[in-house]
Each structure stands twice: as structure tokens, then as C-alpha cells.
Amino acid sequence: MPDAIPETTMTWHAVCGVDEIGAEDVVQIEHGDKIYAVYHTPSGFYATDGLCTHEDELLAGGLVMGEIIECPRHQGQFEIPTGEAQGTPVCVNLQTYPTKVEAGKVYIGISDSA
Numbered sequence: 001m002p003d004a005i006p007e008t009t010m011t012w013h014a015v016c017g018v019d020e021i022g023a024e025d026v027v028q029i030e031h032g033d034k035i036y037a038v039y040h041t042p043s044g045f046y047a048t049d050g051l052c053t054h055e056d057e058l059l060a061g062g063l064v065m066g067e068i069i070e071c072p073r074h075q076g077q078f079e080i081p082t083g084e085a086q087g088t089p090v091c092v093n094l095q096t097y098p099t100k101v102e103a104g105k106v107y108i109g110i111s112d113s114a
């Protein structure tokens with residue numbers, strides 16, 4: 001018998017208005033005990049964990065370059081849409097989260113079990 005699929009409920013949380021995240025910019029939000037980073041890249045809005053996987057630096061203080069976020073502490077880079085670490089010093093990918101734009105606002109989808 002297959003394992004039961006864990007029940008998760010994803011809820012959408014409004015981050016801000018679409019015009020409140022400039023092109024190639026990032027904002028930080030907090031929900032529960034977690035920190036998230038929400039980005040506006042040339043291909044759209046994305047969300048990841050807000051802490052670098054190297055040494056927990058806040059990524060919202062970093063630099064968005066196209067589809068890349070560069071951590072402000074040691075300049076580690078991640079691909080924003082996938083969270084993929086781009087090489088030393090970062091080797092652990094970032095967790096990504098769904099986003100949507102509705103009625104002029106950016107939303108992030110957060111699972112209650114996350």
C-alpha cells in the first residue's frame with residue numbers, strides 16, 4: 001500500500017503591489033518563523049527562502065542581476081527561478097515557492113506544513 005500523501009495546505013500571502021518591487025529588485029517578508037525573499041526579475045516574480053544556504057545571510061540585501069541573486073556576504077550566487085546554487089561558496093540550493101500576480105498584487109504560496 002502506498003504511503004499516504006501528506007496533507008498540506010498552501011495559502012497565498014500578499015507581499016506588496018507589483019509596482020512596489022522595482023525591476024531587478026528583491027524584498028524580504030516574514031511569515032511564521034521563516035524569512036522569504038521575493039524577486040522581480042526580467043522573466044517575472046519569484047520567491048525563495050530569505051536566508052543564504054551558506055551562512056544564513058539575508059538575501060534581500062543582495063544584488064539581483066537578471067535571473068541571479070548575489071548574496072551580499074560572500075557573493076555566492078543562486079538562479080532565482082530554480083534556487084539553484086551557482087558554485088562556491090554556495091553549494092546547497094535555495095528552496096523556491098510559487099508566486100502569482102492578481103489584481104495588481106504579488107502573492108507568495110506558502111505551505112502550512114513548510
Ligand code: FES
Pocket residue numbers: 052053054055056057071072073074075076077089090
Ligand atoms: S553567506 Fe551567502 S555566500 Fe556566504
